[in-house]
Amino acid sequence: MSDPIGAPGTGVSRREFLAATGTAGAGVLAGCQAPTDQGSVQEQSTTSAARQQNLPTTSPPEVVNVDEQGGSVTLKTQPAFHEVHPLETMGGPVELPRVWAFQADDRDPSVPGPIIRTTEGEDMEVTLDNTEGMRAHTVHFHGVQKAWKDDGVPTTTGITVDPGEKHTYSIPANVPGTHVYHCHFQTHRHIDMGMYGIFRVDPKGYEPADKEYFMTMKDWDSRLNRMMAGEDASYSPRTRKPDVFTINGKSAPRTLHPEKGSPLIVEQGDTVRVHWVNGGYMNHPLHIHNHRFQRVEKDGGVIPESARYDMDICDLAPAERHTIEFTADSQPGIYLMHCHKVNHVMNGSFYPGGMLSGIVYKQVMDTDIFAQLMEYAGYEV
Template identity: 85%
Template sequence: MSDRIGAPGTGLSRREFLAATGGVGTAALAGCQAPTSQANTRPNQSSTTPNSTAPDLPLTSPPEVVNVDEQGGKVTLKTQPAIHEAHPLESMGGPVKLPRVWAFQADDRAPSVPGPIIRTTEGEDMEVTLDNTDGMRSHTVHFHGVRKAWKDDGVPTTTGITVDPGETHTYTIPANVPGTHYYHCHFQTHRHIDMGMYGIFRVDPEGYEEADKEYFMTVKDWDSRLNRMMAGEDVTYSPRNRNPDVFTVNGKVAPRTLHPEDGSPMIVEQGDTVRVHWVNGGYMSHPLHIHNHRFQRVEKDGGVIPEAARYDMDVCNVAPAERHTVEFTADADPGIYLMHCHKVSHVMNGNFYPGGMLSGVVYKEVMNTDIFKQLMQYAGYEQ
């Protein structure tokens, strides 16, 4: 477990968080079902097969940052069938659960959805081994952004390379385009991304200077019928008739997104410079809005935006596979401010509002307040 609190990046340490909150904590209640959209009816438990429960499968963990430079420029990715709890409690329209995902697992770490945040430095070559020796399906890995050899593109149709069950394959990925990028399985892409096989790839430029607080956030839309069908439920799904009903930030829906360890709150202190790397891992565009803060977009798909072209904004539309890096100063009245998709139906758990694709900017200065304690209760934070 990481010692950092909040979204993946450079949040507070656990000790700093507990000191700021005064040790706030509540007990959590486990949940078990995904929400139902107005257009779809979920079958009841009696219509599922025994495979739908799959008690032997692991639960996913939050995505971790994997610094490949510290591992000699090498990382191994395995795929692991898992159960993904986007929000395990009954609060705010929950529980929300994807009973089957295919999670990426880096080295000996826990499987996660999104996959691990793979981080390296400009000028380094990275060896990524896709280990499918225990797999049941064929997979590949495709990295956006960087320029690589044809055979390392990760597309089976055009390279002839597929990593079948029982096989491993090593890709050489040069870190020659600095910025925030995206990786995903490119075998039967329309299903494998929707089963959870996607993540962030970050190449720090030479001499990179981090902001006071720096966070990574992947947003995604899901049609839970696919995940339920793969778990053995009696439900039909077609990518031609996709109807998303779950909307996540780093794999979680609100209020679980505000959980300091399982979720992705952006924890700041007054005067911090804050840098947020947004990645869209889904198939719909999401206009992301931060309350009470004006930010500037400084990178797009790894390309640096010249200062003369930057301007203050508070909504940034992130299309599928796009990466936007924004910066702002934590100069508002210390409080708790939402970060959410402004397609308001995406900020729901089933028919319950608010929920879904919503997180927040949380000032350390207000972590000892009653309203913060209430939010932690909704999120299920347990000290």
């Protein structure tokens, strides 16, 4: 089991989570019924072709502290099966039968890819290992200023990592902030197949908040993933019509799963810092219920205090990164965080679903309503 619990970052531990849910919550978990609906994204199961090929199933993204690894990390390419929301609750199941995942060192493959974290001034060596790959790839890092040959764009650098090859990029951590990385070979398809992730450079003297979380939004046209899995589906980027909307690769209610999803678990009085990244191709106006936040960074640039103001919705363009901060000063409860394009908060024809997660106060984890949400998400104590 992963530790800590919640979205990638610094949440509560699994032991704290289990203690907070209490025996009453566990009892309700065993007995409540989750809503089901026939309006799932796919009209028929998409699992058979992928399962017959024995693909690994993706895991949630992990934070990889490159400083603790001597300044180096290896990213492998791995075709995988991706469970967006595997249950029949709330418009599920929602599944992507084929993705192309990044796998850091000996960890599990994940979509989004691992959160690569380092410190300002600590240069990295990132090795793209495509020795077992079936198609060419590269890696492009946003934000930092690097040598021409390390830009990761094959058409301008002449460097492509073909199947059976490895290539090491030198990435200087010279621009602090939250950035993104992705494959830049046939970008229009490879990002849409899952080859994207967060790159975080902590400034020197970085002061963490009480709780810190990373969240990547993504819109998907599942026809591409089904076509790549060998199913009877036809896709063109010119006629892209997204039908799956995710936070850290999951759709609600799976987003609320404490280990497979990305709830923001807080305690009253906490200062909370959230790094929002848009890994998709559409704008997503993100809204938090019952809390006012300030945007403190944009694309790694620090926003002066004189230019900050309280807000409750923030629009992210494709590849844009916003870091927000707020105080968990509401009455303890469960409050939604979601895209405010309402059709992005759906699983097929079922509402709510999609690009929706929530702020969960630790103080209410022993309530019946929290236990019911855990049942929808598929969490078992």
